[in-house]
Amino acid sequence: MADKTRITIVGGGVGGYPAAIRAARMGAEVTLIEKDALGGTCLNWGCIPTKALLQSAGVIRTMKESDIFGVKCKGYEVDFGAVMARKNTVVAQLTRGVGALLKAKKVKVIQGTATFVDAKTLQIRETGEKVQGDAVLIASGSVPGRIPIEGIDGPDVMDSNQVLAMKALPKSVVVIGGGVIGVEFAQFLVAMGTEVTILEMLPGLVPGVDREIASLLQKQMSAAGVKVVTGAAVKGIVHRKTENVVTYTVGDKTETASAEKVILTVGRKPDFSLLDVDRVGIRHERGAIVVNEFMETSVPGIWAAGDVVGGIMLAHLASAEGECAVRNILGHREAMNYRAVPSCIYTMPEVASVGLTEEKAKERGEIQVGRFPLRGNGKALVLNETEGLVKVISDRKHGEVLGVHIIGPHATDMIAEAVLGMTMEMTAEDLANAIHPHPTVSEAIMEAAMVIAGGAIHMP
């Protein structure tokens, strides 16, 4: 055995590359195998490009609202090519940065597709090169999910990767699936001037989000011009010369929606299709690799992290799991803690949450809920973004915070305070007593906690 632990990581996404850097910092000899681009989905086809596009949508909103701030703005024009080019520049800068970081830490990066030969050996399909090590971390990620309906393979049906590679702005789109990815695309496109219809099978948009917050988001998406149809079960897509007709049912009624393009955002599925995991006997269930709380697979010496293990598929969780895995490979015994995993939606307004929704918390026992509407927050008024709400949910007996849910400006940054607090097992009183800077929207979190801990100041 070599002096240093030799770790082979499959996948250069956020599940893989931070783990590679962490392992190298801890003294391991690391080889990272990536078949496509460093940064994986998050940097190339997910978090970063979508947010770069939404930033362009935000500029449009500022232009449209400029009158309110006393600035007269005479119209605007969208140069879609330039919008996409800026997105590409942001992505390129970040992926270059990842390459440089890996190089600085002496991580060997191999461009190619890895397949298991045995539990300690991977082979690069394109070159036949073999990579051997003491441990393997699988961080091969996920791919867009599909639904088995007629017309799904039509020429105008796009998955999220294809949307991010569009050359021209469509006049109209039907978005199938009103989850996080669907609503973010809808928000971007409607701001650009595209006519957008979302078809969501469940009774409300963004399933899994606290219902009160989700329904506020739904109202604001509709106000922004998105046509939202919920309870809509899509049956098929017919491709016509100038449009695509999507047939769906709502209850026992059959309806149609037509558009130039159809966007399919019906979730993602873990992907280990090229690895031949069955050759080494790695257990997988319902399409995801099975791991224990230490991120170990069923085969000793093989670990897995990120989207490939299923569950919550988020970039920051993939990173945390990858780092947890390598710490365990290198001799620590550290279980993954899923108690305070934030999730964010970058719509206008933003939505962010951590912990239990009100519905789930109620199932667990007696709770208290503190609500503070952003109408009562000075900074929100300054920003002209008062249509929002902060909700703090605590356990009635001990006061421990079980969940925080925010819809409003800067929600995705503000949630970090609740994540830290929940990680430290804070009570609503702790949150209410922490001195918050003024004027900030974050004061609304303190006020919502105050509702539980003795009453808010800026609310009757």
Ligand SMILES: Cc1cc2nc3c(=O)[nH]c(=O)nc-3n(C[C@H](O)[C@H](O)[C@H](O)COP(=O)(O)OP(=O)(O)OC[C@H]3O[C@@H](n4cnc5c(N)ncnc54)[C@H](O)[C@@H]3O)c2cc1C
């Ligand atoms: C449109 C969109 C928007 C999103 N927005 C957000 C967001 O705002 N915030 C957030 O937290 N999450 C977001 N996500 C989710 C986030 O991108 C994923 O959770 C995250 O990228 C998962 O990281 P990963 O490393 O597990 O997988 P991936 O990023 O998918 O990386 C896996 C890598 O492994 C490579 N690979 C696979 N098989 C092999 C093989 N056999 N050999 C070599 N290489 C291989 C792939 O090419 C890929 O680069 C978004 C996703 C999408 C699609």
